[in-house]
Amino acid sequence: MSASLPPVSLPPVLRTARLALRPFSDADAVDLLGIFGDPEVVRYWSTGAWTGIAQAEAMIAEARQAYRDGGLYRYAIALRETDRLIGVCNLRGFFDQNRRCELGYALARDHWGQGYAGEALEALLGHAFHVLDLNRIEADIDPRNEASARLLEKLGFRREGTMPERWIVHGEKADTAFYGLLRRYWDERGTSERPSVRPPTLPLEP
Structure with a gap:
């Protein structure tokens, strides 16, 4: 049975060397549309490219409501120097009894190949295991998405099977390739630096 984490007004901000994983602001809508409106970014996504700003605004509203409900922790991935949004990452599909959830992520095409996705997910996964006390995190991707597969494997995920069409x-x-990451796999890596964690400073409402 699907469940949730304890609701929060806003999740804490996770900071790495170059990035801040933070709650969304209204100003993020244009950059969100730029990401999910790019056919290359959503090539292996489960939906087509966005066509209007209302879709970005809906994602922001969904994230804010989910903070209150505890069913979805969705972060804006922003550059620390400028606070500009360059991607999103989230944890969802929580199962309390099994301490399990699902991982999702997307990054603007202009920022591919610079290590930003790995840096952001290192922070999010470390928070998930050591603060939220999860035991297992799952991801499913299109097996043709080789870049995403390499990213997950670098983070310690193991491919566990496929489901055709x-x-x-x-x-x-499109097929699905399933990946799983256990907390013990994560801890065995022993290479992750814990991000700095600070309370959010953005207002929940505009």
């Missing part, structure tokens, strides 16, 4: 997106059938 699970999605029909962009008019074509």
Whole structure:
């Protein structure tokens, strides 16, 4: 049975060397549309490219409500120097009894190949295991998305199986590759630096 984490007004801000994982602000809508409106970014996503700013505004509203409900921890990935949003990452599908959830992420194409996704997910996963006390985190990707597979494997995820033709997106059938990361796998890596954690300073409402 799906459950949730304790609700919060806003999740804490996670800071790394170059990034801040923070709650969304209204000003993020334009950059969100730029990310999810890019066909290359959503090539292996479960939905098509966005076509209007209302979709970005809906994602922000969903994230704010989910902070209150505890069913979704969605972060804006922002550059520390400018606070500009360059991606998103989230934990969702929580199961209390099993201390398990699912991971999702997307990064603006202009920032691919610079290590930002790995840096952000290192922070999020460390927080999930050591602060939220999760035991298992899952991810499912299109097996043709080799960059995403390399990223997950670098973070310690292990490929656990496939499900053929699970999605029909962009008019074509797509398989799913399942990955899992246990807390003990994460701790065995022994290479992660814990991000600095600070209370959020953004207002919940505009």
